[in-house]
Amino acid sequence: MADHNGTLKKEYKKMSKITNQLNKQLVNNMSENIIKDETLNQWFKGYEIADDVRMIREELLDLHVGLGDVVLVCLPNTAAYPAITQAIWEVGAVMHPIAATTPEVELQQELSEHDYVASIVGQELVDAVLDDQLAIVTALHLQTYSLLHIIRNRELMGHDAAVPMESDLALIMNTSGTTGKPKRVGLTHELLLNGVEHDIESHGMTALDTTLVVMPMFHINAQAVSILSTRLSGGKIVIADKFSASKFWNQVRDNEVTWVSVVPTIINILLINQRANESYDNDIKLRFVRCSSFALPLDKLNAFQNRFHTTILEGYGMTETASQCTINPFDAPKIGSAGKAFKTDVAIMINNEISKEANQIGEIVVRGDHVISDYLDSHPDSFQDGWFLTGDLGYLDEDDYLFVEGRKKDIINHGGEKIAPVQVENSLSQLSFVKEVSVIGTPDTLYGEAVTAVVISQGLQDEELERQKIMAHARETLASYEQPTRIFFVDDYPRNATGKVIRLKLREQVMSALVGRAG
Template identity: 85%
Template sequence: MNQPIIKDETLNRWFNGYEIADDVRSLREEFLDLHIGRGDVVLVCLPNTAAYPVITQALWEVGAVMHPIAATTPELELQQELDEHEYVASIVGQELVNAALDDRLAIVTALHLQTYPLLHIIRDRQLMGNDARVPDEDDLALIMNTSGTTGKPKRVGLTHGLLLNGVEHDIESHKMTALDTTMVVMPMFHINAQAVSILSTRLSGGKIVITNKFSASKFWNQVRDNGVTWVSVVPTIINILLINQAANANYSDDIRLRFVRCSSFALPLDKLTAFQTRFHTTILEGYGMTETASQCTINPFDAPKVGSAGKAFKTDVEIMVDRKIVHAPNQLGEIIVRGDHVIADYLDPHPNSFKNGWFLTGDLGYLDEDGYLFVKGRKKDIINHGGEKVAPAQVENSLSQLNFIKEVSVIGTPDSLYGEAVTAVVISQGQQAEELERQKIMAHAQATLANYEQPTRIFFVEDYPRNATGKVIRLKLREQVMSNLIRSVG
């Protein structure tokens, strides 16, 4: 108990088991005094902090449910969230107290914790609350919002049983032990940080380093100074670490990451190979989502297949074409999953997302002859170009091979002749003229893509509209392109 187990990089402080237990006890007692108990939902709006695991544990000990949202949530959006759903309480930092209160009849409690100097609990007095009780496996533990990159986010309810199963699968597939130290660089209101990094590490007895957010210039120093053995990231972070001068300067050969877990979309071969060679580690690519309490597939340590999301792990994964499961390899269709860590329904009705015990992910992909999953993008993102179906991920993976491209997103825009034009929206390194880069993009596309997949429009931008986890919001990007807010060079 006196060993350091969680570090808050912002505070530059390690907390041992006694200190974490003291903070949990203080919070639990406050929840009991405020009559927050079994089944009561508490909204948490905080930045990445060592207090997150403390709040989670204290809420679960009284049987309450945590719903974390981004600390950068605008005040109006926070108020709308509180108005739409019955939150017995909200937990926020000082800067959001007035917005969360918003003329509500409430009790405001300021609590000093070791892991968070001044925490505010706003207890809605119009809601009775329930008695505290140790939760059952089927009781809700977490409510999380989906990414919402193609529409309004869905609310996902994860029970204690689903989370436990998912986390145990993570521990086994990643070979986690008490000797591991992970570093959290992903936002803590996201399933990646909550399940893959925090819960799995706590259950396996390892240590956790929590950063406020990813910093390329600080990353390798943080890994080295804290003895980090693995970290979970997204491909964008891989790309940034490869090209950021400060990151490359701060890396040294005495750093030994056991692996880097990467998910969200597949890395191009050249960038995966470059990262592994430059930083002397292994990238493990996987596939999962909020609805599955983290992962469904993962590349095995001893047999990874580049470009794939790996093989199913403690999950049934199939491909559905025309609402029927197909067993032949290399058949492109919707990815469907089921397992002891997969939800059976959303908190709000979405019946079209489930069929005969399967969760229909909305993602397109195929299983090869060896059972490896290849993810090709979202069904809603598919571009209909003259009757040919174009998967944006296929085009993005090809164009990402160009070293002057920092990031690329491919969308469909209206075309009078073909219905939709394949439109590449590029974030460039900015080291050469855009017209020259456009020509290189077209030449590379002609050499690597089918005619109907080649982009006919190219736009250069400084950044994309993104959600709180950094994912591109394609609907907004398309709107910006269509409203001429982005300068075209095509």
């Protein structure tokens, strides 16, 4: 192990800054547990991760995968992910992770639309990736993954391994795609490093921290906020294959987890899941739970903090910004807000003008050293004068805290009144029988769009009675034009791979139901 340690120290000087730091973490923790795979119920020490990095890197070199070559990774959450990421970057290649649940047809479409020099998958997807293409298939037996396959597309030329420039691509990620086809975001070594360093500072991460990863690892939340930030700050990582309410608090307790990054849906599930509530005890000491994606209803936030004795830190970020733009300060959180800008310039665009005036609703725009300047498939209309136009609506209050009101495209036009769905959703979610609610606009001959609430009930007993309760609550808490005039009950929503509601598909389903009723 000493020789290997020395080799690492010698080699990490030849890599990008972020890859150097990843290697330093391994060198400094050769005999220490640093990553645990919950599925395997096994901790891996630094030297074991380093051995897997070396094995993957050497295979990539043999396959002539190098500088600028894009490698598709389609795997479930696994301790092998950090090793794969590091090995790809060490040869100067680019990683593009996608959901392990991607249907074979979509996977093959992805492979046909873009040039992937290699793909890394498990045994179950080898045939789907091959699909009659000319390829070399190699099998690796890693310590973190029993049988991993690298499929080298022989129809594409590879490049020699080389040290990438800081401005070269490191990671390609698809946006969440809640309203249309996902855009491809290219994050450079520099953007990622800047974003990760800001995460470490704003969250106060240290080598004493242990994080639990329950978000999918093809998503920026897990990649940057949880994994890269923890590795660069010297902490430990516990990787679950997916979120499980019944296992969550046991995983936190047994692994002495100090913080975890989640989305509001997970908060809601933990509040209502009986087994989760039964498995929690006061010996659990979480420093905080980081929550982003969309605003938590105030009653759910307060209930979680009071029941589970921890702090929820809400923030705002996206794939295009290599994670976060704003975060609530530990010493001055403002409930209901996404916090204050951190190492990011945040403003509001109103009538095509950039403004930081308080309490003016418009499109949120951001810029900074961790924000992309264009998509891989150019979308110049998303950028203006150095600003990234997020497509989200919000405002800054008098203390410069950001409040997010929803997606610009989701705004409902009801007789000329503009309604942000999140306002209505926050109101209706206060009802105890409402598990989840999504509010959309559906066509209305009189008002243009009708405010339509699509509800998942805790356990629907009497649909008409619950509908009446929703309407009564809306009359008490919302302006007349914000009150839903159509209410649908469903078992679940159409969702993307990260669990976000695909509003476009939901609207189509509701409209089909309306047509069916009319018929």
